[in-house]
Amino acid sequence: AQTVTQSQPEMSVQEAETVTLSCTYDTSESDYYLFWYKQPPSRQMILVIRQEAYKQQNATENRFSVNFQKAAKSFSLKISDSQLGDAAMYFCAYRSDSNTGNQFYFGTGTSLTVIP
C-alpha cells in the first residue's frame, strides 16, 4: 500500500511571510495524483491544490504552490503571504491513477499556526 509521510507535526509562520510544508510518499506506480487538503477547526476538508504526476510543471493556485519532485517522491506546499485564515491542519494525500482503486491515502497532517 502507498504511504504518505508528513514529518512536521506543527509549523508556525508570521502573517504575510512564506511557509513550506513537507510531504513525501512511497509508491511503485508511475501515474498518480497528489493533493493538499486543509482542515480548519470547522472540520471540513477543503481542497487546496492538486498535481498530476505526469505533469512536470508545478501546480499553482493563487498564494499556494507546490514543489513536486517525482524522482525524490516529494510534494511540498508553499504558502506565500500567509494570512490568519490559513491557520489549519494541512493533509497531503495520494491517489492512484488505477481504474481499480481511487482511494486516497493521507499523511498524519501538519498543524499550521499563523502569528499576527
Place this chain on the structure above:
Amino acid sequence: DAGVTQSPTHLIKTRGQQVTLRCSPKSGHDTVSWYQQALGQGPQFIFQYYEEEERQRGNFPDRFSGHQFPNYSSELNVNALLLGDSALYLCASSTRGSGATDTQYFGPGTRLTVL
C-alpha cells in the same frame, strides 16, 4: 450547488450499540467514499460505493458496512461499537462514471463518541 452533506453532526453511543451515519454527495457525483479520522490522525479509508455496490474496501472489520441508494446517497453502519470507534467519520464524493473526476470533495463529518 449543494456540496457534500452529512448527518448527524454529532452522535454519542455506548459500547455494543449500532450506529448509522448518512451522506449525500455533491450534485453530479455518483461515488461515495467513507473515511475514519481518529483524533490527531489523517483520514483512513473505510470503503467506497459506486453503482450501489461496494467497490473498494480498506482495512476495516466486517462490523463496518455500508449502502448506496439509487440517488447516490450513502449510509455507513457500524455494529457492536467499541471505544476505539470514536472518531470523525468523513464522507467524500467524486465521479467514477462518465466525466470521472480525480478529486474527492469532503463533507463536514460526523463526530462519533462511544462511551
